[in-house]
Amino acid sequence: MMDYTATELMACVASRTLEDGRSVLVGTGLPMVAAALAQRLHAPNLLIIFEAGGIGPRIPTIPISVGDSRTFHRAIMAASMDYVMSCAQLGLVDYAFLGAAQIDPYGNLNTTVIGSHDRPRVRLPGSGGGNDAGSLCWRTIILMMQDRRRFVEKLDFLTTPGYLIGPGARERAGLPRGTGPYRVITQLGVMGFDEGSKRMGLLSRHPGVTLDDVVENTGFQLIIPEEVPVTEPPREEELRLLREVVDPAGIVIG
Amino acid sequence: MRVLEEGRGELLGWLDPDEARRWMAERKSRSPVDKRMTLREAVERFTHDGDYFALGGFGHIRVSMAAIYEMIRRGRRHMAMAAKTAVHDVDILIASGVVDRVECAYSFGHELRGLSPAGRRAVEGGRVKVVAEISNAGFQWRFRAAAMGLPFLPTRVMLGSDTLRYSSAKVVEDPFSGKPLCLLPACYPDFAIIHVHRCDRYGNSQIDGITIEDIDLARAAKRLIITTEEIVDEDLIRMEPERTVIPYYLVDAVCEAPYGSHPGNMPRLYYSDEEHMAEWLKLSRTDEGVKEYLDKYIFSVEDFSQYIELVGGRKKMEYLRRLEMLEEPLRAPWAVRG
Numbered sequence: 001m002m003d004y005t006a007t008e009l010m011a012c013v014a015s016r017t018l019e020d021g022r023s024v025l026v027g028t029g030l031p032m033v034a035a036a037l038a039q040r041l042h043a044p045n046l047l048i049i050f051e052a053g054g055i056g057p058r059i060p061t062i063p064i065s066v067g068d069s070r071t072f073h074r075a076i077m078a079a080s081m082d083y084v085m086s087c088a089q090l091g092l093v094d095y096a097f098l099g100a101a102q103i104d105p106y107g108n109l110n111t112t113v114i115g116s117h118d119r120p121r122v123r124l125p126g127s128g129g130g131n132d133a134g135s136l137c138w139r140t141i142i143l144m145m146q147d148r149r150r151f152v153e154k155l156d157f158l159t160t161p162g163y164l165i166g167p168g169a170r171e172r173a174g175l176p177r178g179t180g181p182y183r184v185i186t187q188l189g190v191m192g193f194d195e196g197s198k199r200m201g202l203l204s205r206h207p208g209v210t211l212d213d214v215v216e217n218t219g220f221q222l223i224i225p226e227e228v229p230v231t232e233p234p235r236e237e238e239l240r241l242l243r244e245v246v247d248p249a250g251i252v253i254g
Numbered sequence: 255m256r257v258l259e260e261g262r263g264e265l266l267g268w269l270d271p272d273e274a275r276r277w278m279a280e281r282k283s284r285s286p287v288d289k290r291m292t293l294r295e296a297v298e299r300f301t302h303d304g305d306y307f308a309l310g311g312f313g314h315i316r317v318s319m320a321a322i323y324e325m326i327r328r329g330r331r332h333m334a335m336a337a338k339t340a341v342h343d344v345d346i347l348i349a350s351g352v353v354d355r356v357e358c359a360y361s362f363g364h365e366l367r368g369l370s371p372a373g374r375r376a377v378e379g380g381r382v383k384v385v386a387e388i389s390n391a392g393f394q395w396r397f398r399a400a401a402m403g404l405p406f407l408p409t410r411v412m413l414g415s416d417t418l419r420y421s422s423a424k425v426v427e428d429p430f431s432g433k434p435l436c437l438l439p440a441c442y443p444d445f446a447i448i449h450v451h452r453c454d455r456y457g458n459s460q461i462d463g464i465t466i467e468d469i470d471l472a473r474a475a476k477r478l479i480i481t482t483e484e485i486v487d488e489d490l491i492r493m494e495p496e497r498t499v500i501p502y503y504l505v506d507a508v509c510e511a512p513y514g515s516h517p518g519n520m521p522r523l524y525y526s527d528e529e530h531m532a533e534w535l536k537l538s539r540t541d542e543g544v545k546e547y548l549d550k551y552i553f554s555v556e557d558f559s560q561y562i563e564l565v566g567g568r569k570k571m572e573y574l575r576r577l578e579m580l581e582e583p584l585r586a587p588w589a590v591r592g
Contacts, residue, residue: 028365051390052312052339053464060580064528065365067312067339069521069578072464080465082398085391089410112387117420123377123384125363128339132391132411158416173414174425174434251366251589 004234006187007253008242009206011037012234014097014143014185023047024095025088025133028066029252030143031097036062036246037238049093051129053079062247066129085129088136091176096133096140102155103142105199105220106169107162107181109134110155117157127159134160135175139182146186148219163198188214190231194223204231258434261421263386266306266334266357267396267441268422271405274442277476282503286456289508290485293324293558296507300445300477301325306334308397308441308475310448310468313341313360314518314526316461318449318481320511320558326350327552334385336443337361338393338467342518342531345370348382349544350552357386357422359393367531367588372538387420388412388438394467396441400474406437446475448500449514451523453480454488457505460497463521472500481511483523513562513571524574525584530565532587 007030014034018024020043026035035048036059049055052067056076063070072078087093101124102110111130115121134140140162144150162181164170171177180198184191189205201223205214207230215222234242247253269277291299301307311317322343334355337344344361347353349372361384362373376382388396391411399407412418413425413436428435448468453459457480461468472478480500485508491498513520517527517534537543555561562571576582 052315052466061584062366064367064526064586065312065315065341065519067315067464067466068519069315069463069525072521073580078464080469081390081394081467082470085394085411112416117384117387117416119380120378123362123374124369125360126337126358126384126387127389127392127412127417128360129390131389131415131417135411135413136391158414160417161414164414170414172434174410174436175413176410249584249586249589251584251586254589 002234002236002239004239005254008239009234010143010185010187011242011253012238013190013231014141015041017141017183018043018046018095021045022094023049023092024097025049025051025093025137026066026097027099027130027133029099031099032062033242033247033252034143035097037241040241040245041238049084051084052081053084055079055084062252064251085132085136088132093137094139096137098130098133098140098142098160100142100144102150102152103144103184104152104155104162106164106166107142107184107193107200108155108158108164109142109160109162110157112157112159114156130160134162136179138179140180141182142184144186146188147217151218151220153220163193167196167198188217199223201225202228204229206231207233255426255429257424257426259418259425261418261423263420263422265422265439266386267336267443268439269442271403274400275403281476284503286502288455289457289505290455291507291509293321293481293509293511296479296509297321297324297328300479300506301330303331304333305444306336308336308338308443308446308471309343310446310466310471311515312466313339313343316449316515316520317343317518318447318511318514319516319518320481320514321447321479322347323552323558323561325352326548336393336441339390341365345373345538348373348376349538350548353382355383355385357388358384359388359390364535367535371535372544386422387417389417392421392423392438394470395438397467397470397474399438399440400442401470404440406439408435408437410436412436441474443475445477445479446471447479447481448472449481450500451482452484452486453482453508454486454491455508456488456502457500457508458488458491458498458502459500461499465499469499472504477506478504479507479509480505481509481514483512483514483520485510511558514558516562516565523578524571525577527565527570527574528584528586528588535588
């Protein structure tokens, strides 16, 4: 069996959720790695979009910023923030790929502060394009580490809307109909959202991870079905591309 | 329109549309005049203590570091920044004491490099206040509303979130669909500084690659300083008018600043200088380190060209050019494997 890290596994699982011929708005960090990997493997026609204006690049090596020159390398268009965000508001972007510091059972995200807003214990960067992506794209995929400080019943700050307080809440707030969180991918497993209650539920656990591990690292009641499959581990080809082509300097995957 | 919700964030940079029209009509010259001047003169004339301002580019991409260093050298204070994807720009402006208020879409972070030690220390210690939150599209569309001469722009972002509750936006019921809409107030910064690939002496500017928010920001700003990699002949602009993204009548100053985005990326010309960024991120962990950095790279030199010599001159710039052209592998000292 191949040796791999949790980050590499997350990148592989995330890349597999992206279908060929779809569009994805990609945030900084691991989402870039997953999208670049998907483009080199099963989804050569994945339309990768960056908020600063890069549309449809062939990502040569991992960008440091969602606005640097790698984000429009051999792209089909070098546009603007307005152009990209308007496309998302118009319904042309299938997936958003985000990270977060905290998540709640409805997939709402915090990337703004830990503690109070006006006197924060930890000040985080803020929304960036996160709120926009999570508001406007059809399906939001979240990549983050899972523990009780991050998976919380109540967020310190709701930066980016998930399903807010439950079924119908997004639409009542005025957010585009039929949008919302789709998958949460962590070092422990893959989660989705229950159709009826819009609460988070476990879809698969990663190799070597027990159900207890998942429960112990979740600060709220997670829906756990009777049968929980085990995530397919990274394949040799995926790991080779990750390490040698997508991120050879190890700036994301370590 | 019925107001359903109002953000509690401070409303910065808003003007009544008729006031904005009057400013533009009276203060923006439609007569082409040679606006070339030194950065020192531009910063002295068009930036003032207490101003609310925005910077073009993307925080560490095509950002006018040359102008930022000059603002620091001139000792500007108590400024509020429209931190629309602000990265290295806001970090060093906070660390040097220029900025003490932030309207925040993205700040206090260095994207893949991690969080910004100096910016975080200032905001967590209370020296810098975040007076409003917003999203990236939020800022883009605040500038767009201003660029269109409108008081606000209706959008579908920020709804249902604390980002909205801490912003200067309002939620109303759309008179057409009946659905809640987020109204983003127009934003006319006191000044903006945009770094471009080339422009002529009047300020007609071309940008290679993505334009981010700059086409709208250029129209929204009450004063606009253009810094440029090179000043070209007007004929070159007129040969390809479709390439002009900022016309001269929006521009107040033109300052030539080769490598002006260093240590940031300038698409097609040079990639970011990760060794220099790593030095900043390391030194800025302490106030003493910040002082050491500012003394070494900003206060010890007269202008930006001396700084470029100090950080490695031609040899370093040639390396960054090859890096940009993918002819060299990236070395990132802040990353695990480097």
